[in-house]
Amino acid sequence: MNHPPDTMNAEDLIKALIEIVGPEWVLHEPEETRAYASDALTAYREIPKVVVLPNGEEEIVAIVNICQQRQIPIVPRGAGTGLSGGARPIREGIVLSLARMNRILALDPEAAIAILEPGVRNLAISEAASPHGLFYAPDPSSQIACTIGGNVNENAGGVHCLKYGLTLHNVLQVRGILSSGEVFECGGQAPDSPGLDLLPLLIGSEGMLMIVTEVTVRLLPRPTHAKVVMASFDSIETCAHAVAAIISSCLIPAGLEMMDQAATRAVEDFIQAGYDCEAAAILLVESDGSMTEVDEEIAQIKEILLLNGSRSLVVSETEEERQRIWSGRKNAFPAAGRVAPEYYCMDGTVPRRQMAPLLAHIAQLEKHYGLRCMNVFHAGDGNMHPLILFDGKIIGEWARAEAFGNAILEKCIELGGTVTGEHGVGVEKLDSLCVQFTDAEREVFHRLKEVFDPLRILNPDKGIPSLRRCVEHGRKRVAASDFQSTHLEHF
């Protein structure tokens, strides 16, 4: 591929795309394309010149062939609910939306699998499986909207992942189109396959390795009963300690979520889930299984929580009540959107025992940056979602929010964790990856991308920072640490 890329002006490109998918599926007027300017992390925006919505692999191959010859970057897009800018358009490129490919191709209740097009919404899978007593386990809070293609590309998790695993653990096979235009299939319904198992590379690859066109997932028997315990605590530390106590008692609850007071108050104002707003933190612990199993486990959980400083607790008695208690947690992000003009959601993960120290550190950072932060998190696996509240219209606030976020992530690394548990790196956490990995490790990432996408047209410049960017970031950090050592002595 040494010849220079063919050039093509925007008009010709649009024409060529229309030939493939038809005029109604190529968007190029700003009023149409504006809706695709960002994913759910709206601070990073770029109005795309062209958005194309293919229907079927053949159309995708034809589009990829055009882009490949002309080295036009492609940004794959599911529902655009991503929180790291993964689906943010690239100036010289096109957005390829998979929203139209939303059919459930097969659902085999006996084999307990479903074969899906990439645009199938996460919740639609469980809805289709439900009449057979089955469900698709990973349940991100965005499940009404987000797609299985997006889930595969972010390795999405949800509140039930502690017990049932992440996307990785529930996907059997992935099929897609490489930037060469070839079809690639990985995994299968047999329990293992010969050769290197490349499936883990594709899961969480953020649209950088291939365009996913088909996903086979396993379905699980839906537990017949579920109950949730809501427990209040007077301090974050005792709450975090109770989490550790539950895990070390050999229980793996179906869900284990924690919210701090700022979060419960915002949620109560919005949704009236019945949360204790006087508590410093609340914990939601779910048990599922057969009725006796659930009762047995709930009794154990109650005992542990009371022994470990819970000042009051409520157990859901009806399914309605259980749903109400969860609705608060599931609406935490929108609730944040009501108490401040904007919020910036972080996704760092730390070992469970470091949750309380991290929260204490965040409280100090709030003062330092002059911004409020509310915290909700998947306590069972140490995955924290601090929501930094800010007003983008006030000059300098977004920059401060970003700096605040970076400070949290660097603390996560220092505490033995990672900068992203489930939202991905996208464009947002590129700098943090400079800190989390060495040059050699990042080089491995770049070279893996090259294996799949030698021309670098699939979501380039996302996910993995360039060496140059990291050198630059290193310089800034040195400068910042000089600054910190003079200004943060009171910490």
Add this chain to the structure above:
Amino acid sequence: MDGLVRDVTDRIREAGVCGGTLRVQGHGTRRFLCPSKAPMLSIQDYRGVVAYEPEELFITVRAGTPLLELEDILDSKGQYLAFEPLRFGLGGTVGGMIAAGLAGPRRMRSGPIRDYILGIRILDGLGRELRFGGTVIKNVAGYDVSRLFGGSWGRLGLILDVTLKVLPKPRTSLTLTVDIEQERALHWLKRARSQPWPLDASLFQGDTVGTLALRLEAGPEAVKEATSAISKELPVSILAPDEAEVLWRSLSTHRHSGLQSDEEQAVPLWRFSLPPSTKPLAMTGESLIEWHGGLRWWRGLGDLEALEALAHDRGGWVMPFDAHFASHDPLKQETDQNKVYRRLEDGVLKVLDPMAVFSSC
């Protein structure tokens, strides 16, 4: 320990410079599946626990740590490796377990070994020390390189240590058995997968008729409930705990009489990996069926190509479980799919081992 890593690093670099190859070995118990003539690089003295935090549900161990030692340590805290690794006799190291990527009887419940890899520290083919993943369960920073090592058979690099997700052991284990036709057993297992029973492992042993063993593991109540539900469908009886222990152990250690290839008669043992709902395969003689139908062992004289075609047709693959197992190239048919797979696989291998130091089997 550092001296050991230094020596190993030097040997990798030297091999890279001289165009040599090396094969990484722990106890060598899996060598019969992956024989290689390359000079050995032993990692069995690189052993011990680096970090174990039961309440964080992870353990970091050096690759040379004996699997039995690891299991004892976990057991002392009421935890275990949920995938119940397949091992060969009493030996075997943690590194070998990861590199072979072979799960044991609990596979259908637990998922594959690679799902339990949280992080890894390796020496790549240039002798560089690299780390991927970490100790936390959720981590999507960078590509998921650590899980590539599950089933890599030592080709990607030398594993120094690995962090594994561990889980609390279920409180109760109960094994039920029933005499049954193979077809009916498979049909029943297929349906059982969509039932909320803690069906942890299964074994059908026999020809067209045989014995089905079902292992239930969970809290006592759940096991009791599932037992009574299953009893309504099948005339099961309960296997004595010590006999059950011996049975499942004979599978996880590969000592079961049905798993021994007959070398004198040159009758190989075939390992079929199939979509679990596959109907009975039409071979005569005894077979062992594990993983609710997903794993089938058959001892007999068969033609590789015919058996391959059969397995392929059913959406799976087959290999004799011997020196050909790990080296066999099942992608040899020149379909477009296979060509792409091989190109990407080669590409990935070259990223971590550009000089091809780590020998394939």
